[in-house]
Amino acid sequence: MGVFVGKNTRAIVQGITGGQGSFHTRLMLDYETRIVAGVTPFKGGTQVHGVPVYDTVDEAVEKHEANASIIFVPAPFAADAAFEAIEAGLKTIVIITEHIPVKDAIQVMARAKQAGVTIIGPNTPGIITPNECKLGIMPAHVFRRGVAGVASRSGTLTYEIATSLSVSGLGQSTCIGLGGDPIVGLSFVDVLKEFERDKQTRAVALIGEIGGNLEELAAEYIANEGYSKPIAAFIAGRTAPTGKRMGHAGAIIMGQTGTAGSKIEAFKKAGVYVAEKPKDIARLLAERLKKGSMNPLIDDLRKSL
Amino acid sequence: MKLHEHEAKTIFQKYEIPIPRGESTSSSTLAKEVATKLGVPVAIKAQILVSGRGKAGGILFANSPEEAENAAKKLLGLEIKGIKVKEVLVEEKIVAKKELYFGITTDRAKCSYVAIASSAGGMDIEEVAATMPEKMVKVFIDPVYGFRSYHAYQVARKMGYIGGQMRDLATIFLKLYKIAMDYDAELIEINPLMETTEGKFVAADSRLLIDDNALYRHPEYKERLIHEAETGLSAQEVEAQKAGLAYVKLDGNIGIIGNGAGLVMATLDAVQFYGGKPANFLDVGGGASADMMASALNIVLSDPKVEVVFINILGGITRCDEVARGILEAKKRVGFAKPIVIRLVGTNEEEGRRILTEASIHFLDSMEEAAMKAVEIAKTGG
Numbered sequence: 206m207g208v209f210v211g212k213n214t215r216a217i218v219q220g221i222t223g224g225q226g227s228f229h230t231r232l233m234l235d236y237e238t239r240i241v242a243g244v245t246p247f248k249g250g251t252q253v254h255g256v257p258v259y260d261t262v263d264e265a266v267e268k269h270e271a272n273a274s275i276i277f278v279p280a281p282f283a284a285d286a287a288f289e290a291i292e293a294g295l296k297t298i299v300i301i302t303e304h305i306p307v308k309d310a311i312q313v314m315a316r317a318k319q320a321g322v323t324i325i326g327p328n329t330p331g332i333i334t335p336n337e338c339k340l341g342i343m344p345a346h347v348f349r350r351g352v353a354g355v356a357s358r359s360g361t362l363t364y365e366i367a368t369s370l371s372v373s374g375l376g377q378s379t380c381i382g383l384g385g386d387p388i389v390g391l392s393f394v395d396v397l398k399e400f401e402r403d404k405q406t407r408a409v410a411l412i413g414e415i416g417g418n419l420e421e422l423a424a425e426y427i428a429n430e431g432y433s434k435p436i437a438a439f440i441a442g443r444t445a446p447t448g449k450r451m452g453h454a455g456a457i458i459m460g461q462t463g464t465a466g467s468k469i470e471a472f473k474k475a476g477v478y479v480a481e482k483p484k485d486i487a488r489l490l491a492e493r494l495k496k497g498s499m500n501p502l503i504d505d506l507r508k509s510l
Numbered sequence: 511m512k513l514h515e516h517e518a519k520t521i522f523q524k525y526e527i528p529i530p531r532g533e534s535t536s537s538s539t540l541a542k543e544v545a546t547k548l549g550v551p552v553a554i555k556a557q558i559l560v561s562g563r564g565k566a567g568g569i570l571f572a573n574s575p576e577e578a579e580n581a582a583k584k585l586l587g588l589e590i591k592g593i594k595v596k597e598v599l600v601e602e603k604i605v606a607k608k609e610l611y612f613g614i615t616t617d618r619a620k621c622s623y624v625a626i627a628s629s630a631g632g633m634d635i636e637e638v639a640a641t642m643p644e645k646m647v648k649v650f651i652d653p654v655y656g657f658r659s660y661h662a663y664q665v666a667r668k669m670g671y672i673g674g675q676m677r678d679l680a681t682i683f684l685k686l687y688k689i690a691m692d693y694d695a696e697l698i699e700i701n702p703l704m705e706t707t708e709g710k711f712v713a714a715d716s717r718l719l720i721d722d723n724a725l726y727r728h729p730e731y732k733e734r735l736i737h738e739a740e741t742g743l744s745a746q747e748v749e750a751q752k753a754g755l756a757y758v759k760l761d762g763n764i765g766i767i768g769n770g771a772g773l774v775m776a777t778l779d780a781v782q783f784y785g786g787k788p789a790n791f792l793d794v795g796g797g798a799s800a801d802m803m804a805s806a807l808n809i810v811l812s813d814p815k816v817e818v819v820f821i822n823i824l825g826g827i828t829r830c831d832e833v834a835r836g837i838l839e840a841k842k843r844v845g846f847a848k849p850i851v852i853r854l855v856g857t858n859e860e861e862g863r864r865i866l867t868e869a870s871i872h873f874l875d876s877m878e879e880a881a882m883k884a885v886e887i888a889k890t891g892g
Contacts, residue, residue, distance in 0.1 A: 311623065443778075
């Protein structure tokens with residue numbers, strides 16, 4: 206189980222002949238992810254680590270029944286790569302590429318929404334459902350199959366928290382990097398809905414950071430709709446100054462919008478456990494899982510079913 | 511990238527958005543000449559890339575060319591929010607009946623551009639937005655259809671204008687949208703957009719931020735990065751920009767280096783949590799080489815306020831052995847004038863640790879432990 210990607214994922218790699226594309230194709234294959242084809246225009250007919258390369262996505266999809274793509278194409282061409290994948294009928298698209306112009310990202314998201322396609326990223330480490338599928342560039346050894354669903358706006362910080370979840374024995378159901386850009390395909394709310402439905406997921410970790418209001422919207426959703434699984438959150442950037450971009454294009458406080466304080470307060474109000482330090486996430490979730498669900502009403506409901 | 515007011519106004523002019531007549535200059539004598547040519551009264555406006563310029567005293571008015579010269583002289587010697595004024599814009603003073611606001615930016619939750627307008631524009635627009643949201647008109651722009659003339663009419667109408675005035679205002683909105691798309695704007699705004707006593711509309715101020723990631727489509731502004739660096743940034747920030755490192759200068763005395771923006775932010779937070787003060791944010795990024803690590807250390811150590819450096823590396827794509835070699839390289843090149851606390855885990859950590867141990871450099875396992883250690887050293891001065 207897990208969400209978005211799993212045993213049935215058959216992925217192509219767009220930009221497979223490039224340095225990053227080729228390197229990570231090998232690592233994804235090592236993880237036994239089903240990489241069925243690669244695409245690089247003008248390189249059709251060649252192979253990368255035994256994976257056949259095609260000139261266009263529709264050719265690769267037709268020959269290999271692919272249903273997902275991971276994009277390593279350079280920023281000026283990444284939007285076109287995404288449009289091509291959407292048009293070829295792929296339903297899950299991971300965009301690793303960083304520095305895609307906001308205007309391009311907005312167009313890609315609009316097109317994906319029309320077509321009912323899930324976009325993960327851009328500027329993401331990708332997604333992993335441990336022991337099933339790794340569609341990304343994250344170091345596989347920090348993940349263990351388990352029960353915590355993780356959604357994050359950051360890469361290395363996710364590895365930090367995933368490590369402590371693995372060590373604590375909770376492990377992860379699926380770990381999703383939403384991406385560090387201002388415009389990304391998935392919001393925390395989208396992912397919360399998926400984790401709510403997923404049987405393997407028993408707890409959720411949200412890793413946010415300054416900038417934008419996706420965390421506040423998630424808190425609003427949790428408060429209004431209720432959530433049957435315990436949630437813990439960590440917000441990076443309590444010390445960040447206003448108006449400065451902290452590494453990620455999306456990590457910037459504008460005026461009073463996007464501060465860590467506002468996000469932490471919103472989560473606390475919604476009954477989400479907010480961790481002071483990254484490693485506290487695993488401890489908080491383990492404690493809650495022992496005590497049962499965050500919402501006693503739902504516990505009762507479960508017993509009565 | 512932020513454009514100066516006069517640069518954005520040049521673009522406005524090209525798109526036929528009405529702006530006040532004026533010229534920018536870096537000399538007070540020329541300011542006097544411009545004022546003579548334009549006729550008084552004039553406004554003299556500091557050309558700096560900070561918001562809240564008006565409130566900080568960056569805009570002066572003059573009723574004679576001599577007054578304009580003095581005002582320019584005063585502004586050109588001024589430092590506003592830490593940035594020296596090097597240029598002023600001398601413009602005809604617009605007598606406004608009303609100050610409006612119009613801007614276009616991105617909305618993250620809706621994944622779209624959004625047009626925002628208000629009939630209560632001017633210096634306090636952020637406060638208006640926060641306290642009187644009913645005074646703000648918002649239109650989310652579908653990227654497929656764009657911002658159309660009827661959207662512009664709707665907005666102008668909601669702001670209370672009809673007939674010819676509605677048409678004039680809507681025309682300005684549509685042109686601003688065109689600029690936003692043509693120039694890959696992250697934010698474009700006219701504030702205030704003045705309604706004159708004759709009922710005309712003039713863009714009295716302008717703000718345009720171009721998406722850095724789209725600069726390859728606007729080569730004419732690529733050069734500007736260096737110019738901006740010279741005016742607005744610290745020496746360390748300029749060096750970091752050259753080396754391709756994400757660096758932000760802060761006030762404290764604990765230098766921070768890490769890999770990954772989120773992890774570095776969390777590192778700063780941990781240092782503060784244990785009672786320390788971070789001196790900077792520095793992200794060496796994914797897959798940092800030994801060379802980048804050495805430049806990073808060099809930049810952080812060049813800040814005289816730094817008492818101790820905390821390096822927090824979690825190897826993923828970044829390899830710990832590369833980082834360790836980078837640290838040795840930096841030691842060779844610049845020496846460790848200050849104590850260094852290192853936390854190194856992840857990909858190839860055994861090799862990385864072996865390299866450090868051989869060079870007698872101490873390291874720790876946990877981020878929290880390392881943060882505490884750095885804070886302790888900073889407090890006792892080593």
